[in-house]
Amino acid sequence: MLPQTVLTKKVVFASDWLEGCAGCHMSFLDMDERLVELVQMGLEITASPITDLKEPAPGTDLGVIEGAVATDHQLAVAKMFRERCKILVAIGDCAVFGGINTMRNWIPLPELLERGYITTESTVEGKIPQGPGIGKHLPRCMALNEVVKVDFYIPGCPPPADAIYRVLVDVLEGKTPVLDGELLKYE
């Protein structure tokens, strides 16, 4: 069930992407004119990669995270969203179960970084990026629910815009989101 506090007309929304390709947010934008409809229904889009504000305010109703958790920075963002959002949704296969990013879990990290940044055939005088602004890799890349509690899942790579729309409408109407039929895909 949705927390009672969310059953208000306005739903304050925030989103972010972690270890992903931005495709899930592209699917979000694919709702096209229905985004206007959602805003008219009460969705207030605050922080997101597609707005100026990047961090959700405490007490945000609905947080949506794309991407897996692979670095200390991403872990901090996931925890901040969980702390500040009443409902947390994992969107896309990367957030739902780690997705393609978890292929790196079978390769020791130093070997992986060396291959990616130094010994790749197309690389000349490569070096592994590091510095205060660059997140440090965690030993494993993880699904969102391995690090924080997740309330709802929208699987798919990316999930269809129709599935995202259904979930947002359900939340705006105070219902527990349910995806079925064509809207529930793992591809």
Ligand code: SF4
């Ligand atoms: S689930 Fe697919 S579309 Fe979404 S971030 Fe991952 S790879 Fe990209």
